[in-house]
Amino acid sequence: xxxxxxxxxxxxxxxxxxxxxxxxxxxxxxxxxxxxxxxxxxxxxxxxxxxxxxxxxxxxxxxxxxxxxxxxxxxxxxxxxxxxxxxxxxxxxxxxxxxxxxxxxxxxxxxxxxxxxxxxxxxxxxxxxxxxxxxxxxxxxxxxxxxxxxxxxxxxxxxxxxxxxxxxxxxxxxxxxxxxxxxxxxxxxxxxxxxxxxxxxxxxxxxxxxxxxxxxxxxxxxxxxxxxxxxxxxxxxxxxxxxxxxxxxxxxxxxxxxxxxxxxxxxxxxxxxxxxxxxxxxxxxxxxxxxxxxxxxxxxxxxxxxxxxxxxxxxxxxxxxxxxxxxxxxxxxxxxxxxxxxxxxxxxxxxxxxxxxxxxxxxxxxxxxxxxxxxxxxxxxxxxxxxxxxxxxxxxxxx
Ligand SMILES: C[S@@+](CC[C@H](N)C(=O)[O-])C[C@H]1O[C@@H](n2cnc3c(N)ncnc32)[C@H](O)[C@@H]1O
Numbered sequence: 001x002x003x004x005x006x007x008x009x010x011x012x013x014x015x016x017x018x019x020x021x022x023x024x025x026x027x028x029x030x031x032x033x034x035x036x037x038x039x040x041x042x043x044x045x046x047x048x049x050x051x052x053x054x055x056x057x058x059x060x061x062x063x064x065x066x067x068x069x070x071x072x073x074x075x076x077x078x079x080x081x082x083x084x085x086x087x088x089x090x091x092x093x094x095x096x097x098x099x100x101x102x103x104x105x106x107x108x109x110x111x112x113x114x115x116x117x118x119x120x121x122x123x124x125x126x127x128x129x130x131x132x133x134x135x136x137x138x139x140x141x142x143x144x145x146x147x148x149x150x151x152x153x154x155x156x157x158x159x160x161x162x163x164x165x166x167x168x169x170x171x172x173x174x175x176x177x178x179x180x181x182x183x184x185x186x187x188x189x190x191x192x193x194x195x196x197x198x199x200x201x202x203x204x205x206x207x208x209x210x211x212x213x214x215x216x217x218x219x220x221x222x223x224x225x226x227x228x229x230x231x232x233x234x235x236x237x238x239x240x241x242x243x244x245x246x247x248x249x250x251x252x253x254x255x256x257x258x259x260x261x262x263x264x265x266x267x268x269x270x271x272x273x274x275x276x277x278x279x280x281x282x283x284x285x286x287x288x289x290x291x292x293x294x295x296x297x298x299x300x301x302x303x304x305x306x307x308x309x310x311x312x313x314x315x316x317x318x319x320x321x322x323x324x325x326x327x328x329x330x331x332x333x334x335x336x337x338x339x340x341x342x343x344x345x346x347x348x349x350x351x352x353x354x355x356x357x358x359x360x361x362x363x364x365x366x367x368x369x370x371x372x373x374x375x376x377x378x379x380x381x382x383x384x385x386x387x388x389x390x391x392x393x394x395x396x397x398x399x
Contacts, residue, residue, distance in 0.1 A: 001042035001233075003028070005062035007153060009036040010055050013366035013375075014182040018055040025049055044236050046156055047226060051219040051240055054181035054212065057160045060142055060153035068150045071104065071113040074143075077150055078117025086154060086229045087139045089128030093118065094137035102145040114143050114152070138228050158225035164211075165222035166276035167202070169268055174201055175309055175346075177218070179368060180208040186364060186375060187307050187344045191254040194304030198294035198330070200258030203269025205307055210278050210287045213254040217244040221277070250280055257300050259292035266291045295329045299338050306334070306343040310352075324355045331356030334380055343378045350374060 006027075010018045015032035022030050025048045027039035036056075039045075049059050066077045087093075095118070097111040104110050115132070118141060123129045130139075140155035162176040175183075183205060189195060191213035197205045211218060220241070226232060260266050269289040273282055281287035294310070310330070311323055334343055335358070345352060348371050353360045362377040 001044055003040050003042060004046070005038070005040055005065075006046050006049070006156075007036055007038050007060045007062065007151075008049060008053065008056040009058045009060065011057070011176070011179050011182060011367055013364060014055050014178070014186075017182060017185050018053065021053050021055055022049060025052060043226075043233065044240070047224075047233075047237055047240055050157055050161065050224050050226065051217050051244060053161065053178075054208070054218050055178050055185070056157075057162055057176075057178060058155060058157040059161070061156050062151060063141075063154050064150070064152040066150055067148055068145070069103070069148075071110055074110055074145075074150055075113040075117040078114045078143075078152060079121045081118070081121070081152060083118055083121055084125040086231065087130075088230070089122045089126050089130045091130060091138035091228065092133035092136075093130045093139050093141065094132065094134050095141045095143065097143040097145065099145040101147040103147065104145070107145075110145065111143070114141070114150075138225075140225065154229075156224060156226040156229075159222065161219065163222065164218050164276070166207075166272060168271050168275055169202070172201060172262075172265065172311075173309075175204045175368065177204060177208055179366070180204040181212065181218075182366070183307050183309075183344065183346055183375060184209055184212060187305060187342070187377070189305055189307065191252055194255040194299075194301035195257070196297065196300055196304060196306045197258045197308045198260075198292070198297045198306065199308045199310045200260045200269055200289060201265050201309070203258050203272050203289060205309070206256050206258035206269070206287060206289070207273050207276050207278065209256050209307075210254065210273070210281050211276060213252045213256070213286075214278070214281070215247045215249050215252070216277065217247070220244055252286075254281075254286045255301055255304075256281075256287045258289045259294070259297065260289075261291065261293050263291045295326065295333050297330075297333060297337070299341065303340045306338070306341060306345075308344070309346045312347055312349045323349075324351070327352060327355040328357065331358050334358070334378070338380045341380045343380060345376045345378070346373055347376070348373045352376060353378070 019030045019032045019037045022039050027041045029040040031038045063081045064077050095115040119129050142153040144151045162178040266289050358378045360376040361379050364375040366373050366375050
């Protein structure tokens with residue numbers, strides 16, 4: 001297989017971790033950029049990235065990279081690509097475009113010209129025009145314009161990769177699975193360490209943790225766009241799947257607990273965990289979910305870690321007080337009963353440390369979709385209820 005250029009998209013703030021994941025999959029020329037990571041490799045490496053990356057949202061295969069100054073240049077670039085080598089006119093198509101500092105008046109018109117270039121090329125080469133399907137296309141082309149260059153990509157993923165194929169229903173404001181995996185990695189969580197999510201909602205963080213602990217490839221329960229492309233290497237894909245199945249370790253030791261004040265979302269979390277293939281983990285208690293108010297959380301062992309995404313704004317749940325007041329009580333509870341633990345909170349509310357009367361020892365800026373968030377780390381010091389002021393020593397990033 002020849003070496004190709006790819007771009008892996010991820011939530012902003014996780015680029016460095018994604019670069020590490022890609023290097024471990026034998027990607028070359030790995031270069032983090034805002035919102036993703038460029039890399040080189042064979043198509044086999046790109047298949048593996050789709051199957052194994054816990055952080056990427058999509059893997060894109062670069063088809064063209066050219067200078068442009070007008071919509072006609074975009075048409076010519078799209079028309080010059082041998083799309084017929086990868087898909088045919090019976091497959092439905094969708095074109096998406098993003099731009100930074102593009103010198104064109106209408107991005108809608110730019111998208112249309114790129115789509116025309118692709119469609120005309122296929123009609124000339126095959127005699128047929130593909131139809132456009134924005135909802136469930138077989139093939140997606142992504143175009144990116146900067147001030148001087150257009151890059152065209154063929155999407156290899158299809159549904160975004162954070163859709164692992166196991167989610168039944170969503171609770172309130174669920175995290176995307178790749179952001180949840182990113183939180184676990186940023187916190188340096190290892191399965192040997194007890195993990196508690198006291199605001200677990202539909203269970204995303206706890207389920208991602210159990211999938212990591214069991215070495216289950218996140219893409220094992222879904223399909224990908226590249227399987228529909230011409231030239232799909234079925235034998236290479238089968239070998240990757242067999243290897244991924246052989247890596248699963250369902251006996252791995254772990255202690256992962258999720259709780260939430262809402263019994264409805266706790267039931268959802270259990271259902272999601274079952275659908276994710278973690279029934280044996282639920283049965284023997286290595287993964288568990290229970291209804292509980294976070295103000296009454298109890299440690300599940302020593303020197304564990306809390307990784308959580310508390311509510312923000314006013315609560316819809318009438319059992320809960322206003323969020324700042326509740327978080328003050330949660331802060332007291334942590335100081336009193338979780339000495340020796342680390343606690344990591346993802347929130348868009350910069351006042352959270354003040355509300356909890358805790359001093360963060362680290363904060364990282366992350367984006368939950370378009371929402372700018374902080375991932376705060378608090379070290380819960382043994383033998384003291386008082387916040388540590390010296391703890392600021394190793395603060396990083398963020399504003
Ligand atoms: C932002 S959501 C968490 C979403 C979760 N990370 C997921 O991916 O589904 C916040 C959760 O906090 C819960 N909650 C609100 N007040 C609570 C309290 N006092 N104790 C425990 N859970 C609470 C809500 O029911 C909601 O599920």
